[in-house]
Amino acid sequence: MTAARYAVAAIGNAIVDIIGRCDEDFLARHGAAKGSMRLVDAETVQKLYSEMGPAIEISGGSAANTMVGLASFGGKAAFIGKVAGDEFGRIFRHDIGAAGVAFETAAVNGKAPTSRSLILVTPDGERTMNTFLGISTDLDHGEVDADTVAGAQIVYLEGYLFDQPQAKSAFRQAVTIAGKAGRTVALTLSDGFCVERHRDEFLDLIRGGVGILFANESEITSLYQTPHFDEAARRAAKDTRLAVLTRSAKGSIIIAEGATHEIPVDPVEKVIDTTGAGDLYAAGFLFGLTSGYDLETAGRLGSLAAAEIISHVGARPQTNLAELARSRAIIR
Amino acid sequence: MTAARYAVAAIGNAIVDIIGRCDEDFLARHGAAKGSMRLVDAETVQKLYSEMGPAIEISGGSAANTMVGLASFGGKAAFIGKVAGDEFGRIFRHDIGAAGVAFETAAVNGKAPTSRSLILVTPDGERTMNTFLGISTDLDHGEVDADTVAGAQIVYLEGYLFDQPQAKSAFRQAVTIAGKAGRTVALTLSDGFCVERHRDEFLDLIRGGVGILFANESEITSLYQTPHFDEAARRAAKDTRLAVLTRSAKGSIIIAEGATHEIPVDPVEKVIDTTGAGDLYAAGFLFGLTSGYDLETAGRLGSLAAAEIISHVGARPQTNLAELARSRAIIR
Numbered sequence: 263m264t265a266a267r268y269a270v271a272a273i274g275n276a277i278v279d280i281i282g283r284c285d286e287d288f289l290a291r292h293g294a295a296k297g298s299m300r301l302v303d304a305e306t307v308q309k310l311y312s313e314m315g316p317a318i319e320i321s322g323g324s325a326a327n328t329m330v331g332l333a334s335f336g337g338k339a340a341f342i343g344k345v346a347g348d349e350f351g352r353i354f355r356h357d358i359g360a361a362g363v364a365f366e367t368a369a370v371n372g373k374a375p376t377s378r379s380l381i382l383v384t385p386d387g388e389r390t391m392n393t394f395l396g397i398s399t400d401l402d403h404g405e406v407d408a409d410t411v412a413g414a415q416i417v418y419l420e421g422y423l424f425d426q427p428q429a430k431s432a433f434r435q436a437v438t439i440a441g442k443a444g445r446t447v448a449l450t451l452s453d454g455f456c457v458e459r460h461r462d463e464f465l466d467l468i469r470g471g472v473g474i475l476f477a478n479e480s481e482i483t484s485l486y487q488t489p490h491f492d493e494a495a496r497r498a499a500k501d502t503r504l505a506v507l508t509r510s511a512k513g514s515i516i517i518a519e520g521a522t523h524e525i526p527v528d529p530v531e532k533v534i535d536t537t538g539a540g541d542l543y544a545a546g547f548l549f550g551l552t553s554g555y556d557l558e559t560a561g562r563l564g565s566l567a568a569a570e571i572i573s574h575v576g577a578r579p580q581t582n583l584a585e586l587a588r589s590r591a592i593i594r
Numbered sequence: 595m596t597a598a599r600y601a602v603a604a605i606g607n608a609i610v611d612i613i614g615r616c617d618e619d620f621l622a623r624h625g626a627a628k629g630s631m632r633l634v635d636a637e638t639v640q641k642l643y644s645e646m647g648p649a650i651e652i653s654g655g656s657a658a659n660t661m662v663g664l665a666s667f668g669g670k671a672a673f674i675g676k677v678a679g680d681e682f683g684r685i686f687r688h689d690i691g692a693a694g695v696a697f698e699t700a701a702v703n704g705k706a707p708t709s710r711s712l713i714l715v716t717p718d719g720e721r722t723m724n725t726f727l728g729i730s731t732d733l734d735h736g737e738v739d740a741d742t743v744a745g746a747q748i749v750y751l752e753g754y755l756f757d758q759p760q761a762k763s764a765f766r767q768a769v770t771i772a773g774k775a776g777r778t779v780a781l782t783l784s785d786g787f788c789v790e791r792h793r794d795e796f797l798d799l800i801r802g803g804v805g806i807l808f809a810n811e812s813e814i815t816s817l818y819q820t821p822h823f824d825e826a827a828r829r830a831a832k833d834t835r836l837a838v839l840t841r842s843a844k845g846s847i848i849i850a851e852g853a854t855h856e857i858p859v860d861p862v863e864k865v866i867d868t869t870g871a872g873d874l875y876a877a878g879f880l881f882g883l884t885s886g887y888d889l890e891t892a893g894r895l896g897s898l899a900a901a902e903i904i905s906h907v908g909a910r911p912q913t914n915l916a917e918l919a920r921s922r923a924i925i926r
Contacts, residue, residue, distance in 0.1 A: 282692075283912075311688060312688070314692065315692045315693070316653070316662070316688075316689040316690075316692045316693045316910060317685075317688070317689060317692075318650055318651065318652045318908060318910075319650065319651035319652070319685065320650045320651070321648070330648070348681065349680065349681035349682065350681065353649075353651065356643060356644070356648075356649070357648040357649065358648075360614075360646065360647045360648045360649075361647075361648045575912075576650060578648060580615075580907075
């Protein structure tokens with residue numbers, strides 16, 4: 263096994279977030295389940311956009327956010343995902359590159375626009391996402407650069423991609439390449455409804471080679487079809503080497519080699535927008551793990567990054583996370 | 595004189611802001627004078643964008659921000675400005691409409707892209723703007739809807755438009771229409787360098803029919819070519835009926851009918867981004883004035899709106915300004 267060029271290479275949807283505020287009634291009127299991600303078609307995204315309030319545009323995408331967070335901690339990150347050659351594609355490419363993440367996937371012209379997610383933030387700070395996948399559905403195994411995947415300590419897969427049939431073959435190829443190169447595969451389940459839609463395939467993938475599983479409470483209980491978090495956690499610990507389970511305000515637990523580590527949240531004064539909380543937790547955790555810190559420290563870095571991201575609008579950090587972690591004496 | 599449909603109709607550049615952070619060195623390296631607005635061509639905007647850090651996109655434009663602020667206070671606002679039929683044009687139109695501002699100017703396809711301003715925010719919160727005017731330069735008197743202008747208590751003109759020869763004819767037409775309809779013309783000087791470039795024409799316009807002049811310290815001293823603010827203020831009071839002069843942290847003064855009103859700033863915990871401070875001061879002031887409040891109250895509403903806008907990234911309010919003003923007991 264050769265030395266890794268990247269700490270983590272991620273495969274995910276390349277998305278620009280369009281974030282605005284709304285009240286609970288607006289979600290109900292538009293049939294959106296609060297806190298979830300749903301896929302919408304071009305017509306629905308247009309209708310919803312025309313009815314929602316003023317918004318701001320910020321690069322997003324779950325795994326892309328995680329890679330930007332990792333880079334902000336000082337970790338070497340790469341991202342694989344598909345954009346179109348349009349304005350949103352240029353914005354996405356600029357922002358991820360300017361954040362220091364390697365992003366080489368070529369843009370595709372004339373097929374579909376760059377993916378966008380209309381994110382509605384309710385007064386409690388909770389985000390509800392309405393995603394139009396656009397060109398992201400075009401991601402297939404042809405986009406998975408073998409050198410990038412084999413050149414990373416960890417390849418990180420975004421569960422949302424399971425909603426795209428072609429992307430599954432990209433996943434499987436990445437797992438094969440990572441396996442041959444002796445690398446670790448990490449998977450994030452992304453969303454409870456997404457797990458509902460693809461439960462068996464997720465379980466096959468997890469049991470077939472996922473070394474690190476990221477999930478929140480609704481995702482892991484959905485995966486194992488149990489209302490009991492503890493039971494779901496036990497089963498996850500059997501299916502994967504390292505289970506990293508986040509529980510919003512209740513903190514997170516990390517289960518590895520039979521030991522369970524409980525990590526508290528990092529308190530925030532006011533939750534402004536929860537978009538990216540899980541993504542940034544993963545960023546901190548992955549930075550800690552690939553930098554040789556112990557699991558508790560990795561978890562604390564996750565909590566720290568999640569706290570930073572929910573204290574402002576958008577899922578990209580507004581603070582240098584390495585400096586923040588040093589100022590808090592979590593790392594030196 | 596018939597009853598007005600709008601409190602204020604504004605004419606200005608329709609711009610999407612691309613806001614990122616940078617250090618002082620970055621400004622120096624790129625020859626940008628801190629705190630100013632400079633016009634850049636397509637090539638420069640491209641180069642600057644490729645070198646600047648991650649950014650977020652938010653609708654902007656000085657007079658457009660003012661109209662959105664006015665609407666947030668509950669005032670009836672209209673905006674005239676030019677966008678292209680591209681992604682940024684759609685963003686601009688969505689955001690201003692969703693904020694409750696009437697915006698009827700048709701988009702123009704295939705000539706030039708929608709205007710954008712690369713706004714670099716230094717650690718002290720000061721913003722430096724690099725604006726690519728794009729389709730905004732195409733605004734001419736054909737775009738000035740006579741019904742809109744004649745149907746507003748005040749027509750508000752953005753000084754930045756003086757950088758565009760065609761737009762001057764739009765200004766003059768608006769002044770003529772407003773004069774015939776017995777309406778008030780307000781002008782904001784926009785930028786000290788902009789005043790340098792067009793001093794004589796600004797003075798002609800002010801003396802020839804501007805009833806309300808908005809300016810900050812650098813703009814008004816540039817206009818009257820004096821280093822002394824007090825002298826500039828005295829001269830402004832002679833040239834116009836109502837002079838509204840903002841002085842950043844020193845507050846603002848309002849001069850009308852020989853009387854000078856000093857308005858304190860509304861304190862903020864931390865200045866995050868000064869983009870839009872003057873625009874939102876004008877919004878509060880114009881709301882107060884057109885709603886029948888006294889000048890001091892109008893000034894306090896200006897200070898309140900400016901404080902809200904500098905406490906977050908971007909020049910569009912994130913809070914309902916009417917509710918904010920009521921919660922502070924400035925209005926009922």
